[in-house]
Amino acid sequence: MNRSLKNVKTLIGLFFTVSFVLFGYFGKNEMMNETDSRNATMVSDTQKEVMSTKKIAITFDDGPHPVYTPMLLDGLKERGIHATFFLLGESAQNYPDLVKRIQEEGHLIGNHTFHHTDLKNADTVLLHQEVVKTNEVIEKITGQTPQYIRPPFGSHKDSLEEQTGMLVVLWNIDPLDWCSEDAAGIVRQIEKNAKDNGIILMHDSYKTSVMAALTAIDDLQKEGYEFVTVDEILFE
Ligand SMILES: [Zn+2]
Structure with missing residues (x-):
């Protein structure tokens, strides 16, 4: 029991x-x-x-430059970044190998007139000398006619697109790199004004601009920005 x-x-x-x-x-x-x-x-x-990710485009005017454009292209290649280059017809004619390299490395090429001319009062003759002639030079080198134009100083008539059959591309971030030798200051200006769908205006004709551009690219990529060519911003 x-x-x-x-x-x-x-x-x-x-x-x-x-x-x-x-x-x-x-x-x-x-x-x-x-x-x-x-x-x-x-x-x-x-x-x-x-x-x-936020999209941003970095654009370079006034090139190609025999010293600073190759430096910039090396830096962009290292980072796997594509930029947009608004070339001067005169410089493109002088440095065709650089134009070819810009294209081969996947960047977008636009027109910045032949002699950096103000198009505000441009008549048909001037447009031919400055815009059509630049397109012809670029097309001869790359096999492609540019579709985008950045008028020098942003100055143009409303009818420019209609007259040239091209798309005008201005900018919304301007660090004034051309008038500063302070690379760190240029970087600060870019980063302070960076935004989604931003278009940054730079010039690859100065060493400080190239250095500043590469530093800003590194920083903005860490902040989640994706660098694209301007067509991806305009037609998103
Ligand atoms: Zn310019």
């Missing part, structure tokens, strides 16, 4: 022990799953942030 009572007690004890262990195991597991799913939500939010 005592022995069977002892057995019953042992069985009851065993039942509670097993239940306790099982509850502990599954209960804990459930809590872990909840924590895991919370973590998973946090991860996907972070991923979303990374995926919705």
Whole structure:
């Protein structure tokens, strides 16, 4: 009798022990799953942030320059970045190998007139000398006619697009790199004004501009900016 009572007690004890262990195991597991799913939500939010990158285009006017354009192209290649170059017809004619290299390395080429001419009062004759002639020089080297024009000083008549059949591309971030020899100051100006769908105006005819551009690219990439050519901003 005592022995069977002892057995019953042992069985009851065993039942509670097993239940306790099982509850502990599954209960804990459930809590872990909840924590895991919370973590998973946090991860996907972070991923979303990374995926919705901001687009920005960096553009270089007045080139190609025999010394600073190759320096810039090396830096862009190292970083896997594509930029937009608004070339002067006169310089393109003088440095065709550089124009070819710009194209071969995947950058976008636009027209910046032949002699850096103000197009504000341009008549048909001037447009031919400055715009058409520049397109012809670039086309002869690259096999492609530029579709984008950046008028020097941003100065042009409203009818320029209609008259040339080209798209005018201005800018919305201007660090005034051409009048500063302070690369760090130029970088600060770019980064302070950087924004989604921004178009940065720079010039590859100065060493400080090239140095500043590469530093700003590194910094802005860390901030989640994706560097694209202007067509990707205009036709997004
Ligand atoms: Zn210019």
